[in-house]
Amino acid sequence: MKLWFPYKQMQNMEVPLEVDSGRGVYLNLSDGRSLIDGISSWWAVIHGYSHPEINAALKQQVDQVAHLMLGGLSHKPATALADKLCEITPIGLNHVFFSDSGSVGVEVALKMAIQFWKNIGKVGKTKIVSLKNGYHGDTFKAMEASDDSDFTSAFETVLHRGFLVQPPDGGYYAHEKLVEIAVNEVLALFTKHANEIACFILEPIIQCAGGMIIYSPEYLRAIKKLCEKYEVLLIFDEVATGFGRTGKLFAAEHAGVSPDIMVVGKALTAGYLGHAATLANTMVYNGFLGRNYETALMHGPTFMANPLACTVALKSIELIQKHGYISKIAEIEKIIVEEFKKITSPFIKDTRVIGAIGAIEMVNAEVLIGFNNYAAEQGVWLRPIGKILYLMPPYVIEKNELLQVIGVMNQWIKHLK
Numbered sequence: 372m373k374l375w376f377p378y379k380q381m382q383n384m385e386v387p388l389e390v391d392s393g394r395g396v397y398l399n400l401s402d403g404r405s406l407i408d409g410i411s412s413w414w415a416v417i418h419g420y421s422h423p424e425i426n427a428a429l430k431q432q433v434d435q436v437a438h439l440m441l442g443g444l445s446h447k448p449a450t451a452l453a454d455k456l457c458e459i460t461p462i463g464l465n466h467v468f469f470s471d472s473g474s475v476g477v478e479v480a481l482k483m484a485i486q487f488w489k490n491i492g493k494v495g496k497t498k499i500v501s502l503k504n505g506y507h508g509d510t511f512k513a514m515e516a517s518d519d520s521d522f523t524s525a526f527e528t529v530l531h532r533g534f535l536v537q538p539p540d541g542g543y544y545a546h547e548k549l550v551e552i553a554v555n556e557v558l559a560l561f562t563k564h565a566n567e568i569a570c571f572i573l574e575p576i577i578q579c580a581g582g583m584i585i586y587s588p589e590y591l592r593a594i595k596k597l598c599e600k601y602e603v604l605l606i607f608d609e610v611a612t613g614f615g616r617t618g619k620l621f622a623a624e625h626a627g628v629s630p631d632i633m634v635v636g637k638a639l640t641a642g643y644l645g646h647a648a649t650l651a652n653t654m655v656y657n658g659f660l661g662r663n664y665e666t667a668l669m670h671g672p673t674f675m676a677n678p679l680a681c682t683v684a685l686k687s688i689e690l691i692q693k694h695g696y697i698s699k700i701a702e703i704e705k706i707i708v709e710e711f712k713k714i715t716s717p718f719i720k721d722t723r724v725i726g727a728i729g730a731i732e733m734v735n736a737e738v739l740i741g742f743n744n745y746a747a748e749q750g751v752w753l754r755p756i757g758k759i760l761y762l763m764p765p766y767v768i769e770k771n772e773l774l775q776v777i778g779v780m781n782q783w784i785k786h787l788k
């Protein structure tokens with residue numbers, strides 16, 4: 372095949388479904404069928420496909436200017452989006468660096484953290500701490516920060532890993548003893564190695580690609596304190612969790628914690644264009660000020676702050692705010708919780724729900740073989756990650772559509788033998 376697909380053994384890949392158009396939550400296939408997209412095209416298409424207001428904003432911008440280099444030039448969509456992101460993200464994140472994908476946004480965050488310590492004269496603080504099950508993207512430094520998995524296994528011999536620590540067990544409402552065990556591991560690590568550590572990067576509240584694993588906000592509060600005490604920069608990777616997915620505009624809000632650096636992507640541009648933003652607090656930003664290039668952030672993706680991407684992001688945020696999306700997401704959560712109660716089976720190990728995310732952990736991945744095709748036959752597009760059967764629908768999904776998506780999951784599980 373000429374077209375090389377992601378995360379696939381091309382030798383035996385099934386022919387993928389061909390999509391002709393998208394409208395609202397529906398993917399219209401070339402063969403005439405329509406499927407409800409239960410996973411928002413990798414969690415990005417939060418307003419559904421072909422949203423009239425977003426389309427109109429983009430058409431207007433494309434007639435104005437489609438692209439500009441940010442080197443030496445600026446434009447209103449970029450400054451307006453930077454202002455907006457500073458306004459809506461956790462307090463203290465006052466500076467925005469744009470890039471073109473979540474992985475690159477993570478690279479920028481890690482470069483910021485490592486160079487920050489060098490710039491202020493603390494040599495040797497270069498290592499990264501991250502969480503088991505974490506996923507931060509597919510580029511090299513992002514792979515180093517991610518847990519060992521199918522995504523990284525081909526490169527283990529060339530990855531210079533830092534430290535991996537265990538997130539707390541017990542879910543969102545974990546017993547404090549469980550949180551304490553995980554915090555103590557970090558305390559022990561910092562006590563011994565803080566002078567080598569630049570940053571602690573994690574996905575706050577829920578680790579998505581790593582298996583939809585939810586953990587206690589208490590952990591984030593404790594880690595924030597430890598990071599401050601031991602001079603370790605705290606990075607929240609909100610590429611998956613940002614823009615309402617967990618029921619708060621950003622997952623950091625569950626803990627009331629502001630990181631030093633935060634990365635957003637995916638839903639930033641509502642699935643229209645590849646873009647990401649790395650936000651930093653003023654302490655980090657000030658660490659890059661000086662008289663020459665030596666302390667400057669020497670990074671500049673060609674398409675950073677692309678005017679179309681900034682325009683679509685601004686419109687998306689406006690829609691989230693104007694239409695009370697956070698309460699819509701609370702409704703979605705309620706429905707998922709209720710419907711999941713009806714799904715019981717010896718093949719289920721655990722179910723987890725937060726915001727507009729519902730995940731069913733099966734006993735193994737084998738019981739999901741063939742699920743994709745089954746779901747498509749029932750009019751639903753879902754794509755399990757390993758043994759995790761999950762939905763992350765567009766926020767505009769109607770109740771009956773949501774019931775259809777969850778119903779397909781239930782039907783499949785019911786018929787397992």
Ligand SMILES: *Cc1c(COP(=O)(O)O)cnc(C)c1O
Binds near residue numbers: 506580612636
């Ligand atoms: C998807 C994802 C990334 C990578 O983003 P890309 O746009 O695919 O490069 C990074 N971090 C998290 C948490 C993600 O879910």
